Amino acid sequence: MSNFIVDKSGIKRYLVSVKINGSEYTRVVKANTLLVNFLREDLDLIGTKKGCELGDCGCCTVMLDGKPVNSCLVLAVDVDGREVTTIEGIANGEELDIVQEKFIEHAAYQCGYCTSGMIISSRALLNENPSPTEHEVREAIAGNLCRCTGYVNIVEAVLAAAEAEKK
Amino acid sequence: MKEYNVVGHSVRRLDAVEKATGTAGFTSDMKLPGMLYAKVLRSPYAHARILSIDTSEAEKLPGVKAVATHKNTPRELFNTSATMTFTVPPMVPVLDQYIFDNVVRYVGDEVAAVAAVTEKIAEAALKLIKVEYELLPAVFDPLEAMTPEAPVIHESHKKNIPGGEVIQIPYGDAEKGFAESDLIIEKTFKVPVQKQAQMETQAAVAQVGLDGKITVWSTTQTPHPTKMILAKIFSVPESKIRVLNPPYIGGGFGVRIGLSAKAEPIAVALSMLAKKPVKIVYTRKEDFIASDTRHAGYVTVKLGAKKDGAFHAMYLKAILNGGAYCSFSCETPGVLGCMGMAVYRIPNQFYYGHSVYTNTTPSGAMRGFGNPQAMYPIESVVDMMAEQLGMDPLELRLKNIMQVGDPWPLPYKCSSTGLAECIAKGARSIGWEKRGKLNKPGAKKLRGIGMGVGTHCSNAWPWCGDYDNAYITVQQDGSIHLATGVPDMGTGTSTSLPQIAAEVMGVGLDKVSITFADSASTPFTIGSHASRTLYAAGTAVVEAARDARKQVLEYAGEFLKVAPERLELKDSVIYVTGQAVGNDCSGSGVCQTGESERKSISLKELAYNAHLRNKQFIGVGRIVPDNAPPWHAHFAEVEVDTELGQIRVIKVAAVHDVGKAVNPMIVEGQIEGGVLMGIGYALSEEIKYDEKGKQLHDSFHKYMLATADDTPEIDVMIVESNDPTGPFGAKGVGETGLVPTAAAIANAVYDATGIRFTEIPLTEERVFRALAENRK
Numbered sequence: 001m002s003n004f005i006v007d008k009s010g011i012k013r014y015l016v017s018v019k020i021n022g023s024e025y026t027r028v029v030k031a032n033t034l035l036v037n038f039l040r041e042d043l044d045l046i047g048t049k050k051g052c053e054l055g056d057c058g059c060c061t062v063m064l065d066g067k068p069v070n071s072c073l074v075l076a077v078d079v080d081g082r083e084v085t086t087i088e089g090i091a092n093g094e095e096l097d098i099v100q101e102k103f104i105e106h107a108a109y110q111c112g113y114c115t116s117g118m119i120i121s122s123r124a125l126l127n128e129n130p131s132p133t134e135h136e137v138r139e140a141i142a143g144n145l146c147r148c149t150g151y152v153n154i155v156e157a158v159l160a161a162a163e164a165e166k167k
Numbered sequence: 168m169k170e171y172n173v174v175g176h177s178v179r180r181l182d183a184v185e186k187a188t189g190t191a192g193f194t195s196d197m198k199l200p201g202m203l204y205a206k207v208l209r210s211p212y213a214h215a216r217i218l219s220i221d222t223s224e225a226e227k228l229p230g231v232k233a234v235a236t237h238k239n240t241p242r243e244l245f246n247t248s249a250t251m252t253f254t255v256p257p258m259v260p261v262l263d264q265y266i267f268d269n270v271v272r273y274v275g276d277e278v279a280a281v282a283a284v285t286e287k288i289a290e291a292a293l294k295l296i297k298v299e300y301e302l303l304p305a306v307f308d309p310l311e312a313m314t315p316e317a318p319v320i321h322e323s324h325k326k327n328i329p330g331g332e333v334i335q336i337p338y339g340d341a342e343k344g345f346a347e348s349d350l351i352i353e354k355t356f357k358v359p360v361q362k363q364a365q366m367e368t369q370a371a372v373a374q375v376g377l378d379g380k381i382t383v384w385s386t387t388q389t390p391h392p393t394k395m396i397l398a399k400i401f402s403v404p405e406s407k408i409r410v411l412n413p414p415y416i417g418g419g420f421g422v423r424i425g426l427s428a429k430a431e432p433i434a435v436a437l438s439m440l441a442k443k444p445v446k447i448v449y450t451r452k453e454d455f456i457a458s459d460t461r462h463a464g465y466v467t468v469k470l471g472a473k474k475d476g477a478f479h480a481m482y483l484k485a486i487l488n489g490g491a492y493c494s495f496s497c498e499t500p501g502v503l504g505c506m507g508m509a510v511y512r513i514p515n516q517f518y519y520g521h522s523v524y525t526n527t528t529p530s531g532a533m534r535g536f537g538n539p540q541a542m543y544p545i546e547s548v549v550d551m552m553a554e555q556l557g558m559d560p561l562e563l564r565l566k567n568i569m570q571v572g573d574p575w576p577l578p579y580k581c582s583s584t585g586l587a588e589c590i591a592k593g594a595r596s597i598g599w600e601k602r603g604k605l606n607k608p609g610a611k612k613l614r615g616i617g618m619g620v621g622t623h624c625s626n627a628w629p630w631c632g633d634y635d636n637a638y639i640t641v642q643q644d645g646s647i648h649l650a651t652g653v654p655d656m657g658t659g660t661s662t663s664l665p666q667i668a669a670e671v672m673g674v675g676l677d678k679v680s681i682t683f684a685d686s687a688s689t690p691f692t693i694g695s696h697a698s699r700t701l702y703a704a705g706t707a708v709v710e711a712a713r714d715a716r717k718q719v720l721e722y723a724g725e726f727l728k729v730a731p732e733r734l735e736l737k738d739s740v741i742y743v744t745g746q747a748v749g750n751d752c753s754g755s756g757v758c759q760t761g762e763s764e765r766k767s768i769s770l771k772e773l774a775y776n777a778h779l780r781n782k783q784f785i786g787v788g789r790i791v792p793d794n795a796p797p798w799h800a801h802f803a804e805v806e807v808d809t810e811l812g813q814i815r816v817i818k819v820a821a822v823h824d825v826g827k828a829v830n831p832m833i834v835e836g837q838i839e840g841g842v843l844m845g846i847g848y849a850l851s852e853e854i855k856y857d858e859k860g861k862q863l864h865d866s867f868h869k870y871m872l873a874t875a876d877d878t879p880e881i882d883v884m885i886v887e888s889n890d891p892t893g894p895f896g897a898k899g900v901g902e903t904g905l906v907p908t909a910a911a912i913a914n915a916v917y918d919a920t921g922i923r924f925t926e927i928p929l930t931e932e933r934v935f936r937a938l939a940e941n942r943k
Contacts, residue, residue, distance in 0.1 A: 040477065044198075046189070047188065049193070049195070049366070049367070050195065051367070051368070051451065052867055054450040054866055054868065056451075056866060056867035056868050057451075057867055058364065059366060066705065071387070087189035088188070088189055090188075096187065096188070100187040100188065103187050104180075104184065104187050107177075107179075107183075107659075107832045107836055108834065109186050109834055110418075110659070110837075110840065111365070111366065111367070111416060111417045111418040111419075111657030112185075112186030112191050112415060113178075113365075113367045113417030113418060114366050115186050119187065131762075138878070139875075139876055141875045142877075144873040144874075144875075146366070146875075147363075147364065147365055147366055147420070147872065148366075148836070149840050150839035150841075150842055150843035150844070151874075151875040152836075152881055153836060153839070155875060
């Protein structure tokens with residue numbers, strides 16, 4: 001557990017140092033602060049969405065040390081000393097990630113609310129498995145609910161991104 | 168078929184980069200300086216009177232800035248749905264809700280709300296509010312709620328029928344029609360509560376200025392009507408209220424036509440009390456239990472046919488569960504009846520339908536709006552009829568489907584249909600000829616194929632008022648700004664409407680920018696619902712663009728000394744028809760005087776020239792849309808595991824006559840999403856209640872949405888019948904994807920098992936029991 005201070009009302013607050021999208025952040029958080037709220041409220045990284053806060057919908061998916069996690073199921077104190085990648089950190093500066101590009105090309109989103117989490121899960125898959133089958137893509141994004149698209153274009157986009165990355 | 172430059176092309180969506188990078192703005196992302204966070208206290212009881220409510224302890228909690236209850240908020244009745252603002256005479260909108268009342272009518276009903284400096288403090292304060300309830304008898308089933316001994320849920324609606332409104336649509340002579348029929352089949356079906364389950368929950372941020380102006384950012388699908396509802400509740404001139412999306416919405420599917428449940432008035436009331444901006448975002452559970460659902464209910468179909476298969480009479484009856492407040496409960500049974508009566512040429516029909524108040528979550532609008540509730544039963548009975556007649560169900564449908572110009576019960580024309588083509592294409596895709604030959608004797612997993620067809624509307628008229636406005640301003644550099652009040656809840660409006668503007672204006676899409684979903688900076692529109700946005704708002708955009716184009720050509724005519732009728736406007740250049748576009752003096756400045764012998768001028772130069780002469784081209788589109796029927800045929804192949812009762816959909820072929828696909832990629836996406844929602848309606852989605860009226864399905868781990876992993880192949884095909892009334896021939900498509908899906912699946916399950924299910928969803932339990940029963 002990281003360093004903590006005790007405030008006037010006796011509540012412990014913890015010092016968290018975390019690398020997010022390549023930048024170091026040090027902040028003081030409560031023990032029960034969720035990573036998703038830490039990202040959205042303390043750091044204004046609002047690209048990570050909240051859809052249920054129960055780990056069901058996947059809208060809040062981020063990469064923690066390269067693995068996709070529901071950031072509503074992770075405490076902010078638990079990311080001390082670790083590395084987080086959110087949708088804001090996927091692109092390489094001005095150049096979009098190939099997954100983002102293929103999502104755009106294939107219109108793999110409609111309302112856009114699940115998109116951040118969907119792109120993170122897809123990116124994490126391709127990092128692990130550069131040549132996924134359609135079934136493996138479907139499995140990898142099964143934790144991300146989308147109510148708009150029927151997943152058709154999302155699966156197409158991820159497969160297209162894998163194909164493009166091989167070249 | 169006519170080729171266009173921008174319309175008809177799958178151009179990249181204009182919201183693409185924002186949404187792919189997480190920078191698109193949603194209500195739930197908003198933060199204003201000094202903003203407070205609100206939480207709502209909800210009723211734990213299905214029906215109770217509030218005897219007393221004590222908020223003093225909550226108010227004392229540090230960080231709490233306001234507590235709102237029925238005692239300190241407006242006692243102004245309203246209806247959360249936009250029908251309140253566009254129900255047309257002689258119908259009267261049913262106003263049956265306050266922000267907070269002293270009676271609660273379902274588990275989740277609003278009792279009080281707190282605004283505090285953090286969400287956590289607001290939540291803690293809720294626990295300090297003391298409420299004394301007197302429990303009242305409750306009723307949950309619409310048939311029970313109609314009995315004389317049922318508790319009255321609204322004193323002003325004694326028989327528990329919202330507005331007392333029973334819809335009866337006679338057409339021909341049904342009684343005579345049945346007497347003349349050779350075969351009659353009658354069956355009653357039970358349909359479930361389905362939830363929109365859009366990914367962004369209901370949310371609003373309200374800012375009440377000291378000058379009396381109110382700004383509300385919210386998830387509404389209808390900024391302008393929502394502004395009207397808020398103006399009534401708070402007795403404020405509509406001109407002082409601005410309702411807008413910021414500018415995106417995380418899905419809608421009907422759940423926020425009007426208010427976003429009550430997020431907007433609760434945020435405004437608290438902001439008025441606290442004198443600070445207030446944000447409210449519903450939890451997923453609140454969204455499940457306290458925002459409108461699809462109407463559940465009972466639907467009866469009685470179909471009469473001649474020996475040759477010609478349908479001759481139909482009686483359709485629907486008793487829908489309206490829930491605790493009216494919302495869209497008067498319009499939904501109307502659309503159910505009208506759509507159910509419009510698919511087939513049946514000379515003698517009668518429809519009887521209404522909703523019933525019960526102590527459950529209010530039912531309102533959900534994608535399809537009564538139509539899926541009509542088509543699952545109707546299409547099941549059509550299949551039963553085919554079997555009785557010994558006909559192929561596909562042939563029976565082809566024999567009876569509506570044709571252009573046929574008389575029908577609707578007050579607008581059947582202006583186009585490509586349904587026969589949809590059926591032919593879908594049958595090919597699914598392999599209809601395999602039907603009945605898929606299973607080996609003794610197989611434990613049985614396959615089946617089924618189909619369903621349907622129609623829908625392309626806007627809300629005649630069930631509600633429906634009109635639209637848009638304006639287009641040609642900027643001083645010749646680029647185009649379009650303003651329309653409809654939102655983009657994911658349906659691609661903010662791309663396809665600019666496509667239409669670009670096409671009519673004769674400019675590239677890169678020259679067009681759109682302002683949308685803002686009641687203050689756009690003219691009135693009734694919003695995004697009824698599959699109307701592209702059709703109705705698109706018609707307004709066409710009109711606005713034509714108006715602006717006319718002004719441009721008139722001005723150019725003077726400039727080029729040519730009659731405007733002889734001019735063309737294409738690729739942002741105005742030129743004399745038939746003459747080559749000169750590469751003359753564009754941009755050089757020498758022809759600004761208009762004295763040279765020019766035969767063409769760029770829109771950029773012309774607009775700036777006009778600007779120097781104190782003129783801007785401003786196009787206004789004010790339209791009352793016609794209406795038009797989209798058509799669709801769905802084919803499903805399923806596999807039923809007879810040992811587990813589990814149904815797996817192998818494939819759905821969905822063929823849609825959309826009139827004209829302005830952006831085919833967007834149109835296909837609409838249909839694909841609708842199909843999956845329809846599969847959920849058929850197989851897994853249902854909110855059930857316990858005996859005390861508590862919702863048993865209030866989260867995504869209880870209410871199961873299909874994941875990517877359990878989604879079958881969805882083969883979407885588009886048929887273009889070029890409707891004469893729609894913009895560029897387009898018709899509605901937003902809702903159609905789920906209209907006949909459950910029907911096709913239920914018919915496929917019958918084909919596989921020989922069991923005719925009269926209740927959906929076809930859950931493992933339901934199917935397993937029926938299979939066991941069938942074996943006896």
